[in-house]
Amino acid sequence: MSLENLYREIILDHYKHPRKRGTLEGPGVLAVELKNPSCGDRITLYVRREDDRLAAVRFVGEGCSISMSSASMMSALVEGKTADEAEALARAFFRLVQGEPLDPATEEALGDAVALQGVHQFPVRIKCATLAWKALERALAEGGAAAESPAGTPAP
Amino acid sequence: MTDRTLRRPLVPKALRADFPIFDQTIAGRPLVYLDSAATAQKPRAVLEAMTRFYERDYANVHRAVHTLAGRATEAYEAAREAVRRFLGARSAAEIVFTRSTTGSLNLVAQAYARPRLGPGDEIVLTPLEHHANLLPWQRVARETGARLVFIEPTDDLRITEAAIDQAISPRTKIVALAHVSNVTGAVAPIAHAARRAHAVGAVIVVDAAQSAPHLPLDVRALDVDFLAFSGHKMLGPTGIGVLYAKEEHLRSMEPYEVGGEMIDRVTLFDATWREPPWKFEAGTPPIAEAIGLRAAIEYLEAIGMDAIEAHVVRLTNLAAEALANEPGVTVYGPRTDRHAVVAFNVGRIHAHDVSTVLDAEGIAVRAGHHCAQPLMTRLCVPATVRASFYLYNDEDDVERLVVGVRRAKEFFGDVFGEPVSGDHPGSL
Numbered sequence: 001m002s003l004e005n006l007y008r009e010i011i012l013d014h015y016k017h018p019r020k021r022g023t024l025e026g027p028g029v030l031a032v033e034l035k036n037p038s039c040g041d042r043i044t045l046y047v048r049r050e051d052d053r054l055a056a057v058r059f060v061g062e063g064c065s066i067s068m069s070s071a072s073m074m075s076a077l078v079e080g081k082t083a084d085e086a087e088a089l090a091r092a093f094f095r096l097v098q099g100e101p102l103d104p105a106t107e108e109a110l111g112d113a114v115a116l117q118g119v120h121q122f123p124v125r126i127k128c129a130t131l132a133w134k135a136l137e138r139a140l141a142e143g144g145a146a147a148e149s150p151a152g153t154p155a156p
Numbered sequence: 157m158t159d160r161t162l163r164r165p166l167v168p169k170a171l172r173a174d175f176p177i178f179d180q181t182i183a184g185r186p187l188v189y190l191d192s193a194a195t196a197q198k199p200r201a202v203l204e205a206m207t208r209f210y211e212r213d214y215a216n217v218h219r220a221v222h223t224l225a226g227r228a229t230e231a232y233e234a235a236r237e238a239v240r241r242f243l244g245a246r247s248a249a250e251i252v253f254t255r256s257t258t259g260s261l262n263l264v265a266q267a268y269a270r271p272r273l274g275p276g277d278e279i280v281l282t283p284l285e286h287h288a289n290l291l292p293w294q295r296v297a298r299e300t301g302a303r304l305v306f307i308e309p310t311d312d313l314r315i316t317e318a319a320i321d322q323a324i325s326p327r328t329k330i331v332a333l334a335h336v337s338n339v340t341g342a343v344a345p346i347a348h349a350a351r352r353a354h355a356v357g358a359v360i361v362v363d364a365a366q367s368a369p370h371l372p373l374d375v376r377a378l379d380v381d382f383l384a385f386s387g388h389k390m391l392g393p394t395g396i397g398v399l400y401a402k403e404e405h406l407r408s409m410e411p412y413e414v415g416g417e418m419i420d421r422v423t424l425f426d427a428t429w430r431e432p433p434w435k436f437e438a439g440t441p442p443i444a445e446a447i448g449l450r451a452a453i454e455y456l457e458a459i460g461m462d463a464i465e466a467h468v469v470r471l472t473n474l475a476a477e478a479l480a481n482e483p484g485v486t487v488y489g490p491r492t493d494r495h496a497v498v499a500f501n502v503g504r505i506h507a508h509d510v511s512t513v514l515d516a517e518g519i520a521v522r523a524g525h526h527c528a529q530p531l532m533t534r535l536c537v538p539a540t541v542r543a544s545f546y547l548y549n550d551e552d553d554v555e556r557l558v559v560g561v562r563r564a565k566e567f568f569g570d571v572f573g574e575p576v577s578g579d580h581p582g583s584l
Contacts, residue, residue, distance in 0.1 A: 003516045003567060007509075012568070039508060040525045040538045062538045064508035065568075125512065 005118035006125070007065065014112065015065040020075035022058040024048050030143050034135040036127055041067045045075070045135040049143050052082045059132065066116070066125055071132035073113040083140050089113075090133045090140075096120075097129050166463045168550035174199040174455075175548060185518030188553045193338055193366060193497045193544030194522050195388045198452075202391055205451035206444045217443055218417060218434070228443060235446035236433070242453045243383070243400050244374040250406065252399040252433040253441050257365040258288040260384030260399035261332075263436065264361050265292035267412040268382070268405060269330055275301030278327040280358075282307045282315055282344070283534060284337045287527040289363040293332060302329070312490045313337070313531075315344040320352055328358040335367035339528050339542070340489025341472055341497040343367070350379045359405070365389055368398075369546065370468045370496050372461040375400050387445060392452035396445035399436070406432035413438040456547075464547050468496050471545045475554045482561055488535055499526070499540040502561055505568045507539040513564040514541075519556055 024031075024046035035042040041063030048056040057079040059071045074093075078086040092106045093113055099120035107114050119129045172178045177197045178187055189197060209231060215224035217232045233248070240248045254260045269279070279293050283306050297304050307323040309315055315333065324331060331353040333344050346362055353360040359381035364373065369390035375383055382405070387396040411418060411429055415438040420428040429435035456464065472494040480487045484503040502510050511523035522542040525532045532538065543557055 003513060006512065007567070038524070040529075040532070041508075042538075064506035066508070122512065125508070128508065 006122055008115040008118065010112050010115045011065065011069045014069035014072040018068060018072040020058050020072060020079065021060065022046075023060060024056055024058050030139050032135045032139045032142065034131055034138065036063075036067075036131055039063075039128075041128060041131055043067070043071050043132050043135050045071075045132065045139055047136075047139045047143060049083070052084075054078055054081055054083065054086055059135075061132075063131070064125075064128055066119060066128040067131045070113070070116055070129045071135075073111070073116070074132045074136060077111050077113060078136060083143065086136060087140055090137050093133050094130060097126050162458075163460050163463070164458050166459050166467050166547060168467075168548050171199075171459075172548045174201065176200060176203070178548070182518040182520070183516050188517075188519040188549075188556050190543040190545065190549065190553065190557060191520045191522050192369070192546035192549075193389070193542065195394070196369060196391050196546055197548065198393070198448075199391055199455050201455050202393065202448045202451045206393065206448040209444050209447045214444075216440055231447050232441070232443050235450035238450040238453050239398055239400075242373070242457070243398075244376050245400055246376065247403060249432050250400055250403050252401065252406070252436045253446055254384075254397040254399050254436075255395055255442065256388075256397040257363060257384045257386045258397070260382075260397050261289055261361070261363065262292045263399055263412045264382045264384070264401070265296045267409045267436070268359075268401075269293075269296050270299060271410070273297075273300035273302040273329055276327060277302040277329040278305045278325065279303070279330040279332065280305045280307060280320075280323045280328050280353075282309060282333050284309060284313060284315070284339065284528065284531050285332075285334055286338050286363060286365065287529070288365070289332055289334060289361075290530070293330070303327075307333070313340045313488065314342045314490050317345050317348045320345065320349050324349075324352045324356055324358070326356050328353065328356050330361060331358055332361040332363070334363040334365070336364075336370070336495045337489070338366045338497060339499050339526050339531055339540070341366075341494035342490050343371075343493065343495055346380065347378050350381075353381075354379070366496065369456075369464075370461075371465040381405060387449040387452065390449075390452055391455055392449035393442075393445045396442045396449050398449075401432075403432060406436070409436075411435050411438065415439050417441070459547065465495070467547060468545050469494065471549055471551070471554060472496055472498060474551065475543060475545065475557060478554060478558050479561065482558065484565065485561065488540060496546070497542055497544040499542045501537060501540050502564050503568075505564060507541045509568065510541045510561070510564045513567055514557070514560040517556065517560045517563060519560050521557075 029048045031046050033044045043061035046058045047054055057075045059075050096117050097119050116129045119125050175197045213227040215228040217229040236248045236251045239251045305323050307319050336343050350360045361382040362380045364383050364385040368385035381402050383400040385398055388394040418435045418438045420430050476487050476494055476498045479485050479500050486501045488499045507523035511521055514521055524539050
């Protein structure tokens with residue numbers, strides 16, 4: 001359980017220089033806010049969908065280096081992907097941080113986010129790493145529902 | 157126990173031998189436990205008292221007439237007497253066993269305050285309260301139309317007598333505040349607040365969760381109406397709390413919960429209650445936990461609450477000063493007279509990250525909002541690190557903490573000092 005396993009260089013880089021940080025406005029934008037009530041970390045994820053594709057993904061939030069770097073990695077990774085692709089990546093990420101082995105192709109697909117694998121050795125920090133991905137899951141679920149019923153209301 | 161010659165000297169290294177938890181390493185280092193404000197570790201005397209009870213004397217209380225029932229009832233009521241003595245209360249009838257400080261405060265809010273409050277009445281609180289002494293009052297205010305009024309703390313988050321005077325008015329019915337803040341460690345002037353509350357016909361409710369473990373309490377000298385604390389923060393087990401209340405109040409109150417154990421006579425359509433304190437203890441109470449709490453009280457009394465207070469205050473002030481002298485570290489609250497807790501941040505490194513670095517050094521601290529979100533908002537931080545001290549801590553622990561904080565600064569290198577978080581819309 002070494003600190004270097006948890007705080008890999010790439011994680012600190014995303015923390016210091018977050019990608020895709022910001023907000024989105026306008027039609028077709030869905031905003032999802034999620035919190036970890038026990039620790040106060042929070043994220044608002046903005047997704048603009050064009051048909052089945054996540055055309056733009058941005059986030060703002062506050063929290064520890066793990067939650068914020070994970071949000072940065074996730075946002076950069078899923079922008080431009082289809083909803084199905086993004087959902088598959090989220091499922092793979094949840095397995096990764098539980099310490100489950102992934103095949104090399106799946107690891108490759110997770111890009112920088114693979115660096116968060118070490119979090120499984122720090123069970124109390126897993127929820128930091130998954131916060132952004134849970135927000136993505138909710139955005140995908142709500143986005144799907146909204147696509148079926150145009151009256152669907154986005155989260156605040 | 158009042159005879160000083162019989163007292164155990166407060167030597168933390170020697171005391172640690174009484175606590176099995178310290179017989180281990182964390183991350184390859186001897187455990188430095190600086191999270192006693194969340195919950196304290198347990199000495200063998202407490203664990204053994206509970207085990208002995210379960211193995212030798214266990215039965216339900218106040219019911220059967222067999223030998224074990226007699227022993228269990230006697231032990232349970234002896235625990236109540238130990239609490240009475242610990243608090244300097246007049247009578248054991250003033251000591252109600254609950255499940256926690258939270259349980260005690262909800263009992264007061266619902267069983268005492270709710271039937272007595274109406275629109276226009278005011279409940280005076282401080283913005284530093286633990287959620288346990290805020291949410292029950294928010295609820296009772298919503299239910300009755302009463303208004304919450306907040307005492308304004310000083311810039312360094314102390315509650316002064318003048319600020320108390322300013323907040324209390326003829327409309328005040330309840331004054332509820334923490335004796336010692338769980339974030340700043342500052343002590344509120346309770347005796348003064350009690351006098352002012354009584355002068356306008358109000359009652360005072362004290363959250364003693366952070367004071368009962370560390371300082372001598374005397375409910376008669378403070379002249380408080382209600383006082384709540386938990387067993388687990390003062391070396392006792394979880395699942396037991398205490399509500400002290402003046403007997404006149406308990407007599408005038410309806411029970412909070414109803415059911416077994418607390419009844420006098422029951423018909424199909426009606427029931428009458430036992431005398432206080434039993435009418436507030438519906439159902440099988442936490443018997444073994446009460447016995448464990450008594451053992452904890454006796455352990456503390458053998459050392460002496462005044463000696464514990466002096467030790468903890470000295471150590472906490474030492475830590476606050478050492479941390480405040482570390483470049484980039486922000487310490488929250490007053491610079492002196494801290495009881496047990498120091499809340500701080502290291503540059504802009506998030507409290508969780510500091511805590512994880514400290515954990516890797518074998519040091520346990522709390523990181524988060526400490527169940528005081530309104531206070532975090534006031535401080536404009538999402539979270540803080542909190543180190544808290546007790547009788548088993550010593551100067552070496554303070555030194556290890558400071559070294560750990562330096563390690564966090566090194567580890568996060570150039571993140572340190574940069575504004576890396578807090579751009580959330582409408583956020584802190």
